[in-house]
Every structure is written in C-alpha cells, then in structure tokens.
C-alpha cells in the first residue's frame with residue numbers, strides 16, 4: 239500500500255503584520271522588556287514563571303544564593319524533584335534536602351519526589367495561557383501545549399529570572415505548522431511530532447518557534463499538544479506553541495483551574511516565516527531510530543524487528559490518555575516472554591487516576607512493571623536495555639549510550655506502538671489492530687490533591703527545616719576565571735557533527751555528581767574519550783588553555799549547564815564549531831567560554847586534534863566585533879572565526895562570565 243504524503247513545506251515572505259498577529263508575538267509583546275520585535279534581534283522578556291528540576295536545580299539555586307537575594311522576585315518559582323530519584327548513596331538524598339531547605343527559605347514551591355515529572359505536573363497545576371515560563375530543562379516548551387511561551391535555558395539564566403532579571407533571547411522566526419483533518423485510530427500526537435522531526439531534522443532550526451494553527455488543532459487534547467511541543471525541542475527550536483482555545487479551557491476546568499483560562503489565538507491575517515502543512519488524517523505511526531530523534535522512519539518499515547524492552551512514560555507520553563490507550567491495547571494479553579515492559583505514569587495525579595478506572599489493573603495483569611512517576615529510564619538511571627538490545631520507548635531522546643547501555647538500540651515511538659509491540663515481541667504497527675478505537679473517558683477532578691507540594695510560608699523559621707542544608711556532595715557555585723589577554727593551548731578533542739550534551743556531560747550513573755563540579759568534571763566526554771579530563775587538567779595546571787573543536791549542531795539536547803561549567807573547570811576557554819545549538823551557546827557565554835563558529839568549513843577540516851592554537855589580544859578582539867583571528871601555531875597559518883553573540887553576551891565574556899557581570903548590578 240502506498241503511504242500518503244502528509245506534509246509540505248512552503249516558505250513565505252515575511253511581512254510586517256506577522257509580528258502583531260501570531261500567538262508567539264502577542265505573548266512576546268506583552269512581556270517585552272528591551273529591544274524591538276524584529277526577527278534575529280536580541281530582545282529581553284519578562285519571565286512570569288520559572289521551573290527547575292533537581293538535576294539542574296541544585297546548581298541553579300547555588301547560583302541564585304550567590305546573588306544574595308532574600309526571596310525570588312518572579313511571580314511563581316517551582317522546584318521539582320523528579321530526575322535523581324534513585325538514591326544509591328547519600329548524594330541524591332542530600333540534594334533533595336538542600337532543595338527543600340532552599341525552597342523554604344527563598345519562597346519557592348517544592349514538588350516532592352513522587353509527585354511527578356516537572357513538565358507534566360507544571361501543565362496540570364501551574365501552566366497559564368499567555369504567561370512566560372523559563373525552565374532549567376530543555377523540554378520546558380511542553381508548556382506550549384497550554385498556550386504558554388515556555389523556553390528551556392541553563393540554570394544560571396533561570397536563577398537570574400528568579401531574581402527578576404529579564405531573559406535575553408534572539409527574537410525568533412515563527413514557523414506556522416498548520417494542522418488539518420483528524421488523526422486516524424491508533425495514530426497519535428507522537429506520530430505528529432515525529433513527522434515534524436522527519437521534515438525539520440535536529441539541526442538548523444535555531445531561533446525559531448513552531449506555532450501550530452489550523453482546523454486540526456481542535457481535535458488534539460492539551461496533553462497531545464504538550465507531547466508535540468515537548469519534542470519540538472529535538473528540532474532545536476526556541477519553543478513550540480498552540481493557541482489557547484475551548485479545549486484548553488475544558489482542560490483547565492478539569493484541573494479545577496478554570497479561572498486561569500484566557501483565549502489566545504493568532505489573528506486571521508497573521509503571517510509567518512514559513513509554513514508546514516500536515517493533514518492529520520494522513521499521519522501514520524512513526525519511529526525515531528537509533529541514535530537520533532531525527533532519524534525517523536515509518537513503523538511499517540520496521541515491522542518484525544525483535545524487541546527486548548518496552549518502556550512507556552517520560553515527560554513526552556505519560557498522560558492519563560497515553561496510559562489508558564496503552565492499557566486497552568494490552569487488555570487481556572500478556573507481554574511477550576522475550577521482553578520486559580515498564581510503565582511510568584507522568585505524575586502522582588495520573589497514577590492515582592489510573593487506579594480508579596481499571597487502567598492500572600490492566601497493566602498489572604498484562605505483566606507490566608510499574609515504575610515510579612519520575613524521569614527514571616529516560617535519563618538512563620534505570621532500566622538499561624541488554625547489550626545490543628532493541629528498546630522501544632515513548633520518550634524523546636535516543637542518543638547513543640543515554641539508556642545506560644552503550645550499544646543499546648533505542649527507538650522512540652507512540653504509546654500505541656509501544657503497547658502492541660510489547661504483546662507481539664516485535665515492532666508492530668498499531669494500525670494493524672483489528673478493532674475499533676477505544677473511547678478515552680474524560681477525567682474530571684473534583685479535588686486535586688496538592689499535598690505533595692510544599693508551598694512557601696510567611697515565616698520559614700517556624701517550619702521543621704532550619705537554615706539551608708548542605709551535604710558533603712554540594713559544592714560552591716562555580717567561579718569563572720578572568721579573561722586573559724592571550725589564550726594559547728591545545729585542541730584537546732576534535733569531534734564530528736551533532737555532539738549532544740549527553741556526550742559532553744553524561745547523566746545516568748554520573749547524575750548524582752551534579753552538585754559536585756570537581757568530581758563531575760572528571761567525567762566530561764567520558765564515553766567519547768576517557769582520558770579527556772586528565773589531559774585537560776594537565777594542560778590547565780601548567781597554564782595552558784584547552785580548546786574543543788566540533789562539527790555542526792554542537793551541544794544539542796539537554797539544557798544541562800554542566801556541559802559548560804565542567805569544561806570551564808577543566809580549563810576549556812573556547813569552542814570552535816561549525817555551529818552551536820541555542821541553549822548550549824548561551825551556557826558557554828554564561829561561563830566565559832568563547833563560542834566560536836567557523837567562517838570557512840575548510841578551516842574545520844584543516845585543524846587536527848592536539849594542534850596548538852593561539853588567540854592574541856582577546857579582550858580587544860571581543861570588543862571589536864564578530865570576527866576573531868586565530869593562529870594555528872602547529873601548522874603556521876591564521877584563520878578567522880565568527881563570534882556571533884549578543885551585546886550582553888559580549889559584555890559577559892569580557893567579565894569572565896555572567897555571574898561576575900550580574901552581581902554588581904543587583
């Protein structure tokens with residue numbers, strides 16, 4: 239059977255009207271603090287809400303502490319504990335205590351471990367259409383599902399937003415993704431975003447927002463929309479957003495938060511920088527194949543591949559609807575004896591809902607292993623697949639080694655594809671199911687149980703935790719070195735394209751060292767080149783600079799600022815790359831590392847690992863403009879790199895990083 243074509247990309251010429259009339263620009267305009275809403279220009283926007291999670295949160299709060307403020311200054315700050323919930327050793331437990339105590343002291347809402355994954359819970363309890371949200375997690379744009387302009391950033395940027403400092407960002411291009419039609423049975427939101435990824439890929443989409451429009455939007459629930467916005471991150475966009483409509487209103491009412499509803503839609507005459515049209519009725523089940531979310535194929539092309547493991551959950555696909563659908567597919571069947579099925583509900587609320595309607599029982603009867611409502615397998619801290627095993631997962635990232643098994647073959651699929659494949663033991667197209675679609679009951683919450691949040695109190699001294707707790711794993715906030723007149727040193731590593739922050743700073747079993755920079759730094763590029771940190775330390779200790787050379791799309795994936803802080807600690811002073819992803823570029827600037835991009839691709843080809851490079855008159859070259867002259871001492875030639883940074887980033891590089899720059903101005 240030939241598969242219908244479902245998407246077309248059309249480029250439009252930009253007109254002045256688009257700025258006023260898209261959802262993105264309406265929200266940006268309401269929040270504009272500095273600059274003009276001209277695409278490509280540097281602007282600053284007021285941030286209403288912030289979120290952190292524990293893996294990035296400890297550092298973000300150490301940085302916030304170093305600003306010396308009594309309380310957070312933004313409307314709402316929420317600290318979630320959802321990533322490091324595996325407590326082998328004292329480190330994670332100590333970090334949780336630190337997070338609880340700092341939240342209490344600074345006026346931050348704490349979501350306790352067990353309450354669920356930050357993005358799922360934030361949509362449920364705090365997301366408000368039309369507001370801005372900055373989160374120290376790259377999947378913060380999940381909030382776009384409820385009509386928020388939600389952006390992922392490094393911990394320091396979030397710390398500053400909590401201090402009331404406007405967030406600086408490049409005014410984005412807005413790409414319209416126009417949806418028509420309605421999804422067919424057993425095709426879902428995950429298949430939509432995988433179709434988007436198939437077209438846009440994982441690089442080349444920096445400084446864009448994907449804005450969803452069209453008659454098909456109304457057929458998608460808020461959690462479907464959240465799934466789509468969540469994985470827009472994999473394309474590298476600044477954010478993704480849906481309008482706020484009657485579906486949003488119903489969702490908020492179902493969460494007991496009808497008062498937070500506000501209608502936001504693009505005007506009829508809104509114009510965009512590009513258009514991608516998707517007829518939902520032509521969407522087919524899709525899968526992202528190893529080892530990139532952009533390596534997308536149709537499930538039908540993969541059918542029959544033997545599977546060792548199936549995992550349903552993560553911030554992408556762990557809503558009530560996702561779990562209900564998967565459980566109905568599993569009903570009355572037992573998972574194949576050659577594989578293991580795990581299910582992690584996205585929140586405590588989802589977990590409690592599925593206990594009421596038979597969903598949980600259907601999972602248990604099918605032989606599924608019920609996992610904690612947390613990131614768990616997605617961040618590689620549990621459920622690693624067997625060697626070379628095929629793992630089918632509903633999460634958003636399948637970078638090599640992220641699962642904890644270096645040669646694990648991770649495929650990203652919808653809950654429907656995951657569930658049917660768990661029964662057959664091989665990759666199976668769910669549309670081959672010979673039955674009608676199941677009606678998903680609409681959950682209506684009378685009394686949402688907020689008891690696993692700890693809300694700020696007037697007088698923190700009256701509570702149990704006195705002062706701020708610091709275990710031995712918690713270090714001090716990082717200190718950036720002063721900028722030198724001359725940088726001279728070795729290329730310590732030469733990398734190819736699409737190096738992710740998981741390559742730079744592994745998570746999984748190393749995640750518990752997030753609060754201990756000297757120790758965590760010893761694992762930089764661990765899986766790529768195990769002697770990297772040792773070489774860097776030797777060079778650093780004899781006063782030499784370390785340089786990283788990389789191909790296109792360096793630093794894609796996670797927002798973890800540790801991928802900049804730890805290299806900085808090891809003496810890395812500049813990254814020379816073909817291109818650098820948005821959040822990582824900002825993190826490099828925040829920690830005083832020069833983010834340089836090649837003007838000529840041939841210069842990338844010419845450099846070899848261990849070449850000695852020299853940059854003279856560094857401060858004056860940074861001040862002078864966007865070109866930096868570099869000498870390759872080993873090969874005796876000079877070449878030009880671009881320093882493509884905003885005026886504020888230029889300032890912070892001159893100060894040796896953002897922390898140094900900001901302290902004096904608060």
Ligand code: MIC
Nearest residue numbers: 293294375376377796797798
């Ligand atoms: C991820 O999915 O990679 C993470 C773990 O959520 C990260 C944050 C982190 O590294 O702590 C992210 O997406 O930003």
Ligand code: SF4
Nearest residue numbers: 377552553613616617
């Ligand atoms: Fe957690 Fe995975 Fe979502 Fe990151 S992508 S927030 S690790 S569930």
